[in-house]
Amino acid sequence: MEANSGDEKTYPYGPVCTFRGKKVPCFCCNSESGSINSALLTAMLKYIDDKQVFDCSTGLNPFLLLDGHGSHFELEFLEYINFKESKWEVNIGLPYGTSYWQVGDSTEQNGCFKMVLAREKQALVTKKNESGLPFEINKTDVVKLVKNAWKVSFARVETDWKAVLHRGWGPKALNMNVLRNPEILGTKPNSTKDLIGMSQGLTSKITPTDLNINEG
Numbered sequence: 652m653e654a655n656s657g658d659e660k661t662y663p664y665g666p667v668c669t670f671r672g673k674k675v676p677c678f679c680c681n682s683e684s685g686s687i688n689s690a691l692l693t694a695m696l697k698y699i700d701d702k703q704v705f706d707c708s709t710g711l712n713p714f715l716l717l718d719g720h721g722s723h724f725e726l727e728f729l730e731y732i733n734f735k736e737s738k739w740e741v742n743i744g745l746p747y748g749t750s751y752w753q754v755g756d757s758t759e760q761n762g763c764f765k766m767v768l769a770r771e772k773q774a775l776v777t778k779k780n781e782s783g784l785p786f787e788i789n790k791t792d793v794v795k796l797v798k799n800a801w802k803v804s805f806a807r808v809e810t811d812w813k814a815v816l817h818r819g820w821g822p823k824a825l826n827m828n829v830l831r832n833p834e835i836l837g838t839k840p841n842s843t844k845d846l847i848g849m850s851q852g853l854t855s856k857i858t859p860t861d862l863n864i865n866e867g
Contacts, residue, residue: 658798665794666801675702679794689725700737714740719747745829746838752829755805757814764804771799 655661665677678698680691696715699705705713715732717723723743732739750756772788775796780786788796805811815821819828829835 663795663798666798666806670704673702673704675699675704677794677798687720687722689722689728692722693728693731696731696739697737712738712740714742716742716744718745718749718752719743720749746832746835748835751832751835752818754811754814754818754820757817759810760805760814763810764800767803768796768800771796 652662656664665679667677668675678695680694682688682691699713707713722728723741731737732741745752755761775792776786776788812821817828819826819830
């Protein structure tokens with residue numbers, strides 16, 4: 652098995668990231684809708700914990716910065732990050748819109764990945780056709796295709812740093828660049844009057860006496 656595992660072999664496996672000298676294999680998952688959900692997000696954090704990616708012997712919990720997507724407020728996820736054994740410090744501190752702030756969604760990174768992935772798909776079906784195999788892409792082809800495209804897109808450190816800088820994460824400190832985005836600034840209230848109007852539109856119709864604030 653070991654002799655047949657790795658790049659250009661029978662079992663190529665997915666991309667591997669290196670974090671502080673520790674190699675972390677990719678985590679594969681999917682949902683019926685094709686979108687992130689609470690179960691997948693919880694499984695991702697559990698995978699990171701199981702691999703002991705972060706050193707928790709310091710007494711510090713891992714920190715996760717998220718936006719307001721609905722999956723971040725579901726019970727399964729909230730329970731996991733609040734268990735003593737798997738405690739994560741999670742902050743909902745970003746505008747809701749991954750295209751603005753996620754490093755992997757930058758035009759340079761994502762665009763390059765999609766272009767290379769298209770070439771890899773074409774090369775694969777051409778090779779299959781020449782070998783007398785069906786001219787199609789199967790589920791079992793996906794991980795290798797992603798791995799090959801990953802090498803020349805998301806795995807490039809130089810462009811990673813560039814994307815990190817433009818997103819506002821560094822390189823030395825948070826610069827809040829995402830909050831200077833014109834489209835995000837356009838949603839900012841222009842005055843105290845606007846802010847009051849917005850808050851009135853969000854007023855709950857449930858009375859405090861109907862809320863369970865004592866247990867559970």
